[in-house]
Amino acid sequence: MKTVYFLITLLLLADGHHSAAQMVIGEWRSYLPYAQATRLTETTERIYCSTETGLFYYEKKDQSLHTITRIDGLSDLEVSAICWSEEDGMLVIAYRNGNLDIIRDGKIYNVPDIKRKQITGDKIINDIMIIDQLAYLSCGFGIVVVNLEKEEIKDTYYIGEDGGQVEVLSMTCDGGFLYAATSTGIYKADINSPNLIDFNNWMRIPDIPNNSKRFNALAFYYHRIYANFSNELGTYDTIYYYENDTWHVMPSQRFNQVRRMKVQDDRLIVISSYHTTSYDSRGNRLSDFVSINPRDALLNRDGVLWVADMTDGLRMKAGDEEPVSLIPNGPGSRDAVKMAISGHYLYTVAGGVKSDWNNLFNKAELNILREHFWEEGFDTSAYRDLVSLAVDPSDETHVFAGSWGYGLLEFRQGKLVEVYRDQNGVTLQTIIPGGDFFRLGGLCFDSQNNLWVANSNVPKPISVRKADGSWKSFSFGGKLKDPPAIGEIIMTGNGQFWLFMPKNNGLFAFDVNGTIDDESDDRYLKFDIRDENYDIISNNVFSLAEDLDGNIWVGTDKGVVVYYSPSRVLNGDPFYGQQVIVPRNDGTGLADILLGTETVTAIAVDGANRKWVGTARSGVFLLSEDGLKEIHNFTVDNSPLLANNIMDIAIDGQTGEVFFATEKGIISYKSTAKEGSDDFEGVYVYPNPVREDYEGEIVITGMIRNANIKITDINGNIVFETTSLGGQAIWDGRTFSGKRVKTGVYLVFCTNEDGSKTYITKLLVIN
Numbered sequence: 001m002k003t004v005y006f007l008i009t010l011l012l013l014a015d016g017h018h019s020a021a022q023m024v025i026g027e028w029r030s031y032l033p034y035a036q037a038t039r040l041t042e043t044t045e046r047i048y049c050s051t052e053t054g055l056f057y058y059e060k061k062d063q064s065l066h067t068i069t070r071i072d073g074l075s076d077l078e079v080s081a082i083c084w085s086e087e088d089g090m091l092v093i094a095y096r097n098g099n100l101d102i103i104r105d106g107k108i109y110n111v112p113d114i115k116r117k118q119i120t121g122d123k124i125i126n127d128i129m130i131i132d133q134l135a136y137l138s139c140g141f142g143i144v145v146v147n148l149e150k151e152e153i154k155d156t157y158y159i160g161e162d163g164g165q166v167e168v169l170s171m172t173c174d175g176g177f178l179y180a181a182t183s184t185g186i187y188k189a190d191i192n193s194p195n196l197i198d199f200n201n202w203m204r205i206p207d208i209p210n211n212s213k214r215f216n217a218l219a220f221y222y223h224r225i226y227a228n229f230s231n232e233l234g235t236y237d238t239i240y241y242y243e244n245d246t247w248h249v250m251p252s253q254r255f256n257q258v259r260r261m262k263v264q265d266d267r268l269i270v271i272s273s274y275h276t277t278s279y280d281s282r283g284n285r286l287s288d289f290v291s292i293n294p295r296d297a298l299l300n301r302d303g304v305l306w307v308a309d310m311t312d313g314l315r316m317k318a319g320d321e322e323p324v325s326l327i328p329n330g331p332g333s334r335d336a337v338k339m340a341i342s343g344h345y346l347y348t349v350a351g352g353v354k355s356d357w358n359n360l361f362n363k364a365e366l367n368i369l370r371e372h373f374w375e376e377g378f379d380t381s382a383y384r385d386l387v388s389l390a391v392d393p394s395d396e397t398h399v400f401a402g403s404w405g406y407g408l409l410e411f412r413q414g415k416l417v418e419v420y421r422d423q424n425g426v427t428l429q430t431i432i433p434g435g436d437f438f439r440l441g442g443l444c445f446d447s448q449n450n451l452w453v454a455n456s457n458v459p460k461p462i463s464v465r466k467a468d469g470s471w472k473s474f475s476f477g478g479k480l481k482d483p484p485a486i487g488e489i490i491m492t493g494n495g496q497f498w499l500f501m502p503k504n505n506g507l508f509a510f511d512v513n514g515t516i517d518d519e520s521d522d523r524y525l526k527f528d529i530r531d532e533n534y535d536i537i538s539n540n541v542f543s544l545a546e547d548l549d550g551n552i553w554v555g556t557d558k559g560v561v562v563y564y565s566p567s568r569v570l571n572g573d574p575f576y577g578q579q580v581i582v583p584r585n586d587g588t589g590l591a592d593i594l595l596g597t598e599t600v601t602a603i604a605v606d607g608a609n610r611k612w613v614g615t616a617r618s619g620v621f622l623l624s625e626d627g628l629k630e631i632h633n634f635t636v637d638n639s640p641l642l643a644n645n646i647m648d649i650a651i652d653g654q655t656g657e658v659f660f661a662t663e664k665g666i667i668s669y670k671s672t673a674k675e676g677s678d679d680f681e682g683v684y685v686y687p688n689p690v691r692e693d694y695e696g697e698i699v700i701t702g703m704i705r706n707a708n709i710k711i712t713d714i715n716g717n718i719v720f721e722t723t724s725l726g727g728q729a730i731w732d733g734r735t736f737s738g739k740r741v742k743t744g745v746y747l748v749f750c751t752n753e754d755g756s757k758t759y760i761t762k763l764l765v766i767n
Helices: 566-570
Strands: 002-005 011-012 028-031 035-042 046-051 056-060 063-069 078-084 090-095 100-104 107-111 123-132 134-139 143-147 152-157 168-173 177-182 186-192 215-221 225-230 238-243 246-249 260-264 267-272 274-278 286-288 294-299 305-308 311-320 325-327 337-342 345-352 364-371 373-384 384-393 399-405 408-412 415-420 436-446 450-455 461-465 471-474 489-491 497-500 507-511 523-527 541-546 550-557 561-563 581-583 591-593 600-605 610-614 619-621 631-635 646-652 657-662 665-670 684-685 698-701 709-715 717-723 727-731 744-749 759-766
Touching: 002 267, 002 471, 002 591, 028 305, 035 078, 046 305, 046 311, 056 311, 078 123, 078 134, 090 123, 090 489, 123 186, 134 177, 177 550, 260 294, 267 294, 267 550, 274 294, 274 399, 311 561, 337 646, 364 384, 364 399, 364 408, 373 399, 373 415, 399 450, 408 436, 408 665, 415 497, 415 591, 489 541, 497 646, 507 566, 507 709, 550 600, 610 646, 619 744, 646 709
Parallel strands: 035 294, 123 168, 168 215, 384 436, 541 600
Antiparallel strands: 002 107, 011 063, 028 665, 035 046, 035 305, 046 056, 056 063, 078 090, 090 100, 100 107, 123 134, 134 143, 134 168, 143 152, 168 177, 177 186, 177 215, 215 225, 225 238, 238 246, 260 267, 267 274, 274 286, 294 305, 305 311, 311 325, 337 345, 345 364, 364 373, 384 399, 399 408, 399 436, 408 415, 436 450, 450 461, 461 471, 489 497, 497 507, 507 523, 541 550, 550 561, 581 591, 600 610, 610 619, 619 631, 646 657, 657 665, 684 698, 698 727, 709 717, 709 744, 744 759
16 A cells, blocks of 8 residues: 655636746646546535546635646546545545545555456446445446555455456445445345355345346435436436335436436435436425536535536536536646647647547647646537647747648637638648548648648648748659658758658658749658668657757657758768667676667657657656666656656747646646757846755756856855756755755856856855
8 A cells, every 4th residue: 555645736716816836846737627527525625526537626615626636646547436434534536447545634545456456357446335434346347345444455246147247336225235236237235244255145136127237326215225227228217216125117207328326415316418306205306407418416405516517527506596617727628649839838739540540530629728727729529630730930829730631720819710621722632532631640830931731642742831821732753642641740950851651651851942932953752761781670650859969869669760960861872760779787788779669659859958758658758868868767657647658748948847748638747958048148046045944956047058057155165066958957955975055145157168158146045
């Protein structure tokens, strides 16, 4: 069992204001959606609400919303059930993968036994029922009983045929018997039986209609057992109740997809598609609240109805007042396949394609983060599968998103202003004439504000929207017509364009020599990724990036390949890439290929020319400038990273914040490196002064790239020296010998590499 402390992060006050404190070096920050609410539980002070990606709560006293994430200590991401134990003062949190957290007295206790156990069946925890100090977990394979006081598994009940697995969806108790709703009927057992592990002590109830079929919700109310038959044929569900030794049909109304049943404030609450309905003990309907997609509900003694809605988040309905939706600030969804940063903005698109580069048909979605606050974004089902993104260098609010089949979407200040296909001089082409099959896998702006578009599977696969709004397309000798897709496209510092072609089709480079309209001087080449022996390394490419020295880093299914003289690609000379060979330094004289067993899905270069590398299964790596040193490897096991499958990486060069788009959402990390400045005019140190209780890093920022930093006391004695990472350096407040410096004023001397530019600033340290 692992125990961690958590710190609740205030994200959104009830009046809608937002405050984002400056991140410190090494800090993580998650950016998750909270509109897809799934489960509710209530304490005296709070309403807890789980979502598909996390957990938040409403503080009744000051009407504020707070989130709890992996950064705060939660063990996992996808919450499947929550339950509050009033007697023990505990919040029990269950996850889809079988993991379990218990929060008590400000601590999070992790019980990972189900997650770790080798089980062939589904480990999802569907529901939680607490009796005294025991939590009964309805699992995909059976029932697990947890001793909450000891934070450990007490028993596991396999109650299916001959003791086999069966999916348990809900449980209830009438004081004498336990009832379990399963995919094959309802099972019953004496709660006082000394051997409930023996499946023979569990009996499937034979006399209820549809007795061997799926039941997904149970409740005990006014001496009756209520059970919902979940009709998988698509017609209405049926709620039965047991009274006078007979099962009766609840006649009040038709029930369409009942999600849950609960007993609250002396009422039976039924949550079904579009409805949250309450009944009295005689079966009379007392209220009916309509919402888009309710999944759970609470009715407290004050008459306030709380509904967890998969579309509208946490909804509150007090008496005759209009319902209110309460949602912590976040993006529209957790999906992000591409990110782009410009000025104050981070843009993300949610779309994607299948592994064979056919459509997923996800709705088109553009999300906008401005200074750590998500603004109103864009989503529609009229367009789908946005896969590429580019921001106008001259206007940070002007954005283009390429779709896989639905054309090029243009946005200004978050609003869709134009959709480009093949109309009015636009040179984009569809793979099926007359149809909406404009597959635009890559976008990039050049230095003249021309937008270049990679258009797959068509005779003229490269189009450019010139700065004046006119269009032109290029065939490049038909070299790009046959590959099934064209992915990312980048413009290099020397004016060339590089792009990759997925599914083992290698790379393509072209140069229009600054004359878009004159094709006579164009050069282009489709080429395999080969080593110095001219053997193919891998043509299965997933990512591209140019570093600060002009080298091209290519992410493949066999790690990273680097082109150190990329400008030579179109000269007709022998041209090859190199894999980085990393010595083991263990005395064997052996070395390994950098990430040679990994699929590299994303590469980004920070202000210090270090490489942030995302992989399909091993999280994120931070590598030194030459790739020979591994500085970090963040995974879900050693960091708050949301998933090990990385979709994209984007770096805010002005702040050093590194954003990771994972398959389960976006999270960021405050790095030590920033982009360098042209001079020292923006240098500052924080915190300043450094108080005696401060334990973090002291940051010197706003410098020229690779500046030399010397820190001296007031007498000129050097206490620390370093080279900046891009435009930023850090100091731990200690001398070369590792001792904390004494109280006093310290001078920070900054010089560029050749000593022609200098700057001095002061720092007060209190110890």
